[in-house]
Amino acid sequence: MAQSLRTLKGVGEKTEKLFQKVGIYDTDDLLHYYPRNYDEYETPVDIAELKEGTVQAVSAAVCSGVYVNSVRGRQIISVNIADQSGKFPVVWFNLPYLKKTLRKGSWFVFRGRIVRKQGKLEMEHPEIFTPSAYEEILHNLQPIYGLTAGLSNKTVVKMVTQLLEDLPMQSEYLPEELRERYGLADVNYALKTIHFPKNKEELLVSRKRLVFDEFLLFI
Structure with a gap:
């Protein structure tokens, strides 16, 4: 009923x-x-395998501090992640609480769209999972x-x-x-x-x- x-x-x-x-x-x-x-939700790939225009997952560690910038009224959170194959920039929009989550050295699975901005590839607004949560x-x-x-x-x-x-x-x-x-x-x-x-x-x-x-x- x-x-x-x-x-x-x-x-x-x-x-x-x-x-x-x-x-x-x-x-x-x-x-x-x-x-x-x-x-x-697919198997994570190495950073070196990320391709423009796709939605992919990568298992990597946060390897930088968290940077917060405001652009046209939007708060942009950016960080660098790394695995054995290289480093990669990741950005989010209007999610300030991530600053507490993305501690340097912490390991996550990041899944988002790979885009090209100003000639460089980056992962845009990805979901974040612990490795065990992603495995489920x-x-x-x-x-x-x-x-x-x-x-x-x-x-x-x-x-x-x-x-x-x-x-x-x-x-x-x-x-x-x-x-x-x-x-x-x-x-x-x-x-x-x-x-x-x-x-x-x-x-x-x-x-x-x-x-x-x-x-x-x-x-």
Whole structure:
């Protein structure tokens, strides 16, 4: 049974209105707000292998102090990282708290887009993970949702995760014989896996079931 989004921890009036902008008015809408795409967290490469125009991950140590500059009202945080293959500049925008996180000598996995600025390559606004945290999501498919200004993908992921953890089992309306005949997954498995598939095979299985449901209900 659908409930107000306010029943989810962390959803207040402001966040509720942001969800409404993308057509999510209750928990049932959120459950069926499927990712528009998925991002696969790949094995980190050496700094020397980073290529312009790609999103890549690198496991490296902070090898400089943290520099903070203001340019046109934007606070730019920059630091140099290094591994056995070389050094590389990394920049973030309007994230001053990173100054406390990026201590010289600390080791992280940095994942972001490689761009060319003033003739030099740099990694722009990357995500930061501890090596162990990155290992947990390595090769998993991470959901990417449709968003609106002020609503981050991280927020949607957090709320969907919370919803799925507390979600009661759905009633399976398709007979087992029919599901076996057409190779269809259980509806509960499909609803959870469409948001957080461990691999492409799981994604295809869950998508097949949900597409079948949509066509059946449409007919």
